[in-house]
Amino acid sequence: GQQVMQIPQYQHVQEGEDFTTYCNSSTTLSNIQWYKQRPGGHPVFLIQLVKSGEVKKQKRLTFQFGEAKKNSSLHITATQTTDVGTYFCAAMNSGGYQKVTFGIGTKLQVIP
Amino acid sequence: DGGITQSPKYLFRKEGQNVTLSCEQNLNHDAMYWYRQDPGQGLRLIYYSQIVNDFQKGDIAEGYSVSREKKESFPLTVTSAQKNPTAFYLCASSISAGGGRGNTEAFFGQGTRLTVV
Numbered sequence: 001g002q003q004v005m006q007i008p009q010y011q012h013v014q015e016g017e018d019f020t021t022y023c024n025s026s027t028t029l030s031n032i033q034w035y036k037q038r039p040g041g042h043p044v045f046l047i048q049l050v051k052s053g054e055v056k057k058q059k060r061l062t063f064q065f066g067e068a069k070k071n072s073s074l075h076i077t078a079t080q081t082t083d084v085g086t087y088f089c090a091a092m093n094s095g096g097y098q099k100v101t102f103g104i105g106t107k108l109q110v111i112p
Numbered sequence: 113d114g115g116i117t118q119s120p121k122y123l124f125r126k127e128g129q130n131v132t133l134s135c136e137q138n139l140n141h142d143a144m145y146w147y148r149q150d151p152g153q154g155l156r157l158i159y160y161s162q163i164v165n166d167f168q169k170g171d172i173a174e175g176y177s178v179s180r181e182k183k184e185s186f187p188l189t190v191t192s193a194q195k196n197p198t199a200f201y202l203c204a205s206s207i208s209a210g211g212g213r214g215n216t217e218a219f220f221g222q223g224t225r226l227t228v229v
Contacts, residue, residue: 099157102147102156103154
């Protein structure tokens with residue numbers, strides 16, 4: 001079935017440093033979504049990208065969808081301790097049944 | 113207050129017993145999902161349903177069963193055939209918009225942590 005590969009699996013950064021997580025698929029994606037899961041919590045939707053080459057920003061977060069719609073990235077500028085958590089990308093299949101497949105996630109630790 | 117509710121939050125099961133995890137949503141969503149989360153494994157799809165009385169196996173359906181008799185409810189049964197059932201189980205729902213049209217944001221419940229003793 002459809003798979004999305006996400007790297008890195010873990011990332012430690014000093015507060016104020018930037019952070020990026022990458023998501024890759026071998027197949028063309030209909031769209032890509034990003035979620036954040038705080039420690040002990042449940043995933044919360046951040047954004048959805050649909051168009052080839054799309055770039056969206058949410059304050060310090062920048063999301064990109066590749067031109068071929070096979071990869072995506074989430075970049076956080078000047079991390080803060082509130083950014084701690086696991087970031088997941090998720091992709092929906094383009095077939096008849098709506099199936100959302102998640103990447104393994106990138107666990108971000110921010111050192112104060 | 114609209115949302116998706118999972119119960120119970122913590123569940124203990126004796127080995128060899130079946131157990132059912134509840135998931136209810138009042139968001140009027142067509143699509144519902146069950147995921148299993150283990151450390152270092154991300155979210156793995158167990159079953160999903162796009163419409164009432166219809167559901168599909170996900171990537172790790174063995175040892176699990178579901179039903180979708182009502183739009184609001186998508187209970188998951190962890191059977192004794194599931195070899196390693198201890199995990200964090202997450203239920204989610206979304207508006208059904210096949211083919212990627214529209215915003216198909218998934219809303220998650222708080223999760224049920226199942227422990228086999």
